[in-house]
Amino acid sequence: MDKKIYVYDPTIADEMSRVRGVGRYLKLLRSSFKNELVFTNKIDEIPKESYLINPFFNFFTSPLLSKKVFAKQIAVIHDVIPLKYRSHFPVGIKGYFKYLKNKKALANYDLVITDSETSKDDVIKYLKIDEQTIKVVYPSLTNNFLKKNPRKPNFVDEKSIYLLYVGDATWNKNLVNLAKAIKSTGLTAVFVGKVFQSFERLKHPWQKELRSFFEIVKGDKNFIFPGFVSDNELLWLYKNAVCNVLVSFDEGFGFSYLESSSQKTPSVLSDIPVFREIAQDNAVFTICEDITDIAKKIDNFFKDRALRDTMGEESYERSRFFSQSAFKKNFLSAVNS
Known part of the structure; x- marks a missing residue:
């Protein structure tokens, strides 16, 4: 240089x-x-x-x-x-x-x-x-992140069975449809991110989707909101999740796909161009407007261990490209x- x-x-x-x-x-x-x-x-x-x-x-x-x-x-x-x-x-x-x-x-x-x-x-x-x-x-991802030792967070136990969402809560994240899909399955979901720490003071117009999301999940014990977690805890959550879910209307990249794939955890992704570019065929794709299809694709990972393992290995191989x-x-x- x-x-x-x-x-x-x-x-x-x-x-x-x-x-x-x-x-x-x-x-x-x-x-x-x-x-x-x-x-x-x-x-x-x-x-x-x-x-x-x-x-x-x-x-x-x-x-x-x-x-x-x-x-x-x-x-x-x-x-x-x-x-x-x-x-x-x-x-x-x-x-x-x-x-x-x-x-x-x-x-x-x-x-x-x-x-x-x-x-x-x-x-x-x-x-x-x-x-x-x-x-x-x-x-x-950084090599430092990948080298960290996974550490179990206090809010889950070793036998917890859950799906994982990691990220922001703006409109493009499609959280309302995701919440409706999860509720229809009765499955447990962990939502990681500082933005999920408070149900109050959501007055910014960009938080309209988040307000609607909280109205849907309020009082539902199947939705867990730990807020911000350390990298060590995040690695543990990825490693032990049944699947990662990112069913956005649009994205610039999709970091949670890369993070989950690095731990051999498969993803349910919306069928949009950027995810086809990043994941290629190494994810299960769903229609982001179709609540029933989102629920079905998530549920398939909970019911089919072979699918989960196969897709986890394939997504891991894809993650090595990045x-x-x-x-x-x-x-x-x-x-x-």
């Missing part, structure tokens, strides 16, 4: 962002590039002849860069879901003007990195960016292209 490469890291000053998507991606960057990248939250102190990576280009906050400042400016856009489904992600007047400022600011970036070919197509369609300036770099070494190689290649 001829130029020094800096990464803007908001988690240095914002502790809460460490448990969001940006925190996970920054962990991956830090783990992969211990010596090659410099992480900072002080933009003004970066030499102008350097490269700068914005690892979480956010359209609804004030632009990180409004003009061309550094030798090369690289934006990581994980997905454009709020732009695709605006009625489900209202931003108000202030948010809209910030979006316009960020869209204008994006013209000052030399390169966009995104998580999948599906996301690349969306970036081209909704942001009108030249295809030649977009590179796909598949994320991976190695950290491949991520490191492809990310550096993109940055220096």
Whole structure:
């Protein structure tokens, strides 16, 4: 690398962002590039002849860069879901003007990195960016995560039988249909994520789906909400779950598929382009609008141990494609292209 490469890291000053998507991606960057990248939250102190990576280009906050400042400016856009489904992600007047400022600011970036070919197509369609300036770099799990020792959380026992959901709770996650499907089976489900810790104070318009979800599951003991769990506990939950479930309307990648597959736990995924790209045929697919089909596909894993074992092994083999070494190689290649 001829130029020094800096990464803007908001988690240095914002502790809460460490448990969001940006925190996970920054962990991956830090783990992969211990010596090659410099992480900072002080933009003004970066030499102008350097490269700068914005690892979480956010359209609804004030632009990180409004003009061309550094030798090369690289934006990581994980997905454009709020732009695709605006009625489900209202931003108000202030948010809209910030979006316009960020869209204008994006013209000052030399390169966009995104998580999948599906996301690349969306970036081209909704942001009108030249295809030649977009590179796909598949994320991976960190080797440190995979080396951790699984530890049983206190809220389950060794013989617990459950399905697992790990992630956020915005509209695209399809939680209402998932809740209805699970209730129809009578199975136990564990929902991991800080967003599930509180049934109250859900006033943000992007939490409408979550409010509806909580109304459906309220008082149902088959739904377990531990909130945030440690990596060691998460590994145990994946390893011992009957299946992982992610029946989203849309995604940029789908990390829980990769995490569960690394522990040989199979997944029920919605039949959408990005999951066909990431999982190929190594998952059970369902129709995200069909509650009966979602329930059936989940129930099949509980009833058929052979199916569970076979699909777990196949998904594990697929997960090895998304190695950290491949991520490191492809990310550096993109940055220096």
